[in-house]
Amino acid sequence: MPSTANLHGQITGNASSAKRPTMHYGKKDVFVYRTYAKPLKANKQIPESNFQERKNVLFGVDVQVALHGEAFLKNYTEGDNTDLVATDSMRNFIELSGGKIEYSTIDGFLFETAKGFLKQWPQIEQVDLAGQSVEFDDVAVEKDGKIENSGIMFRPRHTERPRASVSVRRNGDDFEIVNHISGITDIHLMKITGSAFKGFVQDEYTQLPEKEDRNLFIYVDIDWTYNNPEDGANLDTSNYVPAEQIRDIAATVFHELKNNSIQHLVYHIGLRILERFPQLKDVTYYTNNRTLKEVSDTVDGKGMVYTEPTLPYGFQAFTVTRDDLK
Ligand SMILES: O=c1[nH]c(=O)c2[nH]c(=O)[nH]c2[nH]1
Numbered sequence: 001m002p003s004t005a006n007l008h009g010q011i012t013g014n015a016s017s018a019k020r021p022t023m024h025y026g027k028k029d030v031f032v033y034r035t036y037a038k039p040l041k042a043n044k045q046i047p048e049s050n051f052q053e054r055k056n057v058l059f060g061v062d063v064q065v066a067l068h069g070e071a072f073l074k075n076y077t078e079g080d081n082t083d084l085v086a087t088d089s090m091r092n093f094i095e096l097s098g099g100k101i102e103y104s105t106i107d108g109f110l111f112e113t114a115k116g117f118l119k120q121w122p123q124i125e126q127v128d129l130a131g132q133s134v135e136f137d138d139v140a141v142e143k144d145g146k147i148e149n150s151g152i153m154f155r156p157r158h159t160e161r162p163r164a165s166v167s168v169r170r171n172g173d174d175f176e177i178v179n180h181i182s183g184i185t186d187i188h189l190m191k192i193t194g195s196a197f198k199g200f201v202q203d204e205y206t207q208l209p210e211k212e213d214r215n216l217f218i219y220v221d222i223d224w225t226y227n228n229p230e231d232g233a234n235l236d237t238s239n240y241v242p243a244e245q246i247r248d249i250a251a252t253v254f255h256e257l258k259n260n261s262i263q264h265l266v267y268h269i270g271l272r273i274l275e276r277f278p279q280l281k282d283v284t285y286y287t288n289n290r291t292l293k294e295v296s297d298t299v300d301g302k303g304m305v306y307t308e309p310t311l312p313y314g315f316q317a318f319t320v321t322r323d324d325l326k
Pocket residue numbers: 197208260261262263289314
């Protein structure tokens with residue numbers, strides 16, 4: 001099983017060549033904040049999005065690294081630290097890498113940094129790097145009588161964080177991507193009308209009433225892979241798909257579709273993403289149902305009062321592939 005980053009950006013599994021199910025070590029929550037990174041431009045305009053550019057004036061990423069290699073076995077069996085790269089050194093390497101490379105995406109930063117690890121320490125066989133963006137929005141301020149983006153002042157944003165993970169293996173003198181995933185976490189979307197949930201199994205365990213029309217509030221993580229991983233991981237972003245366009249497709253399809261369930265909705269979001277971006281291989285979702293709880297109708301009969309849903313929450317996970325487009 002090749003190692004991959006899971007839905008929380010954690011690294012799991014092992015190197016594809018490993019003789020033992022699990023042997024890797026590393027550092028997590030290595031934060032890199034870089035000012036004036038290279039802007040990321042949309043390669044094409046799509047009907048669902050007006051995204052043009054990610055300015056990257058402040059580029060923040062929370063990185064996790066894991067190293068694999070048979071040379072590290074003696075660290076465990078013999079207590080022999082020859083070849084052991086201290087996790088503190090890994091952290092320093094990642095932080096300094098932040099200023100050495102001209103990247104405009106997390107993917108590009110991670111891929112270059114992964115190759116840098118393999119060049120620096122020959123005993124490493126495979127490096128896994130996962131990163132989740134730390135997002136900041138440019139704050140609108142008054143400038144000469146107009147409200148405009150400050151350009152130097154930022155406000156942290158806690159949802160809609162792009163993410164990426166890449167695993168790179170040594171292959172002779174060359175490096176090979178064995179796994180690359182791009183994504184965005186915590187898109188929170190609520191549609192107040194135009195969603196149904198009915199026709200599901202009715203038996204002695206069913207308490208949930210059927211709904212012709214419900215409020216539907218979802219938390220969505222979306223991950224996608226490329227037909228050619230280099231298109232997503234290279235510093236050259238001419239075939240890169242910005243997470244902002246994926247986010248906007250999700251909102252547009254949710255807006256348009258009279259959906260019968262979250263399952264129905266995410267399938268159609270996935271199809272639209274694959275239609276728009278032929279360079280993508282598949283799209284995977286993890287949704288969380290946060291549909292609000294109904295309290296009462298309003299006295300004017302036009303609206304509804306809701307409150308927070310209570311635990312536990314339902315989830316769905318699903319991969320849409322190019323075969324689904326046929
Ligand atoms: O969109 C939904 N899918 C489900 O599988 C489900 N189950 C449930 O109780 N509510 C919902 N909503």
